[in-house]
Amino acid sequence: MPPRRLHDRYFKQAKRDGYLARSAYKLIEIDQRHKILRPGLRVLDLGCSPGSWLQVAADAVTERGMVVGIDLKPVRAPMPSHVRTIEADAYKIDPAELIALATPPNASPTARPRAFDVLLSDMAPDTSGHDDDLRSAHLCRQILALAPALLRHGGSLAMKIFEGAEYAPVLAETRAVFDNVKGLKPDATRSVSREMYIVAKGFRAAAPEQTQSQEERAP
Numbered sequence: 001m002p003p004r005r006l007h008d009r010y011f012k013q014a015k016r017d018g019y020l021a022r023s024a025y026k027l028i029e030i031d032q033r034h035k036i037l038r039p040g041l042r043v044l045d046l047g048c049s050p051g052s053w054l055q056v057a058a059d060a061v062t063e064r065g066m067v068v069g070i071d072l073k074p075v076r077a078p079m080p081s082h083v084r085t086i087e088a089d090a091y092k093i094d095p096a097e098l099i100a101l102a103t104p105p106n107a108s109p110t111a112r113p114r115a116f117d118v119l120l121s122d123m124a125p126d127t128s129g130h131d132d133d134l135r136s137a138h139l140c141r142q143i144l145a146l147a148p149a150l151l152r153h154g155g156s157l158a159m160k161i162f163e164g165a166e167y168a169p170v171l172a173e174t175r176a177v178f179d180n181v182k183g184l185k186p187d188a189t190r191s192v193s194r195e196m197y198i199v200a201k202g203f204r205a206a207a208p209e210q211t212q213s214q215e216e217r218a219p
């Protein structure tokens with residue numbers, strides 16, 4: 001295998017731009033192409049450490065929005081006040097706890113917690129070389145299983161998946177619950193990498209009568 005070129009263009013650019021990781025440019029490109037982030041939105045970032053997607057999402061939603069991040073590892077870098085992070089396993093999370101974390105501190109005590117507008121996942125299994133694509137697909141299926149409890153009707157999703165036998169089935173499973181689904185390999189992804197992103201818009205939540213008011217209140 002060729003040696004990893006750590007000091008590639010995006011690595012240097014991330015240093016210059018103050019991002020915690022080169023991955024920032026993947027989310028920037030996803031958003032430039034698909035327009036999933038905007039001021040006022042509530043975003044959940046799964047697999048958020050060290051925190052460069054949190055930085056990009058926080059800038060995009062501004063202080064009018066909220067960003068909640070979870071990861072097995074802590075986020076050590078300081079973040080703006082509209083970002084909250086917890087150490088948690090995506091297989092063991094409590095959706096109500098995450099939605100409560102996205103309630104702004106200045107919200108009225110009678111304001112009802114509401115679901116996220118956008119789910120992001122850059123989660124990757126520990127790459128052992130064995131079944132990495134299957135474990136990556138498993139993480140994606142966990143997000144799809146959690147979406148009804150976490151994401152509002154009409155909401156968006158961007159999630160990483162390794163190309164492999166399960167890529168097409170996961171794409172189809174995503175299409176079953178979102179109106180508009182695309183696969184994307186951002187420029188900042190290393191050419192040797194098998195990572196892809198599935199970007200999905202227009203989530204079809206199961207209970208429209210319950211979610212309609214959430215949609216109406218979305219910025």
Ligand SMILES: C[S@@+](CC[C@H](N)C(=O)[O-])C[C@H]1O[C@@H](n2cnc3c(N)ncnc32)[C@H](O)[C@@H]1O
Binds near residue numbers: 020047070071088122
């Ligand atoms: C590529 S890194 C994310 C980089 C991040 N998007 C950024 O820009 O800083 C992948 C992360 O997924 C996390 N992860 C993997 N499996 C997870 C799980 N089951 N639950 C939560 N986080 C997980 C890892 O701990 C790792 O920090």
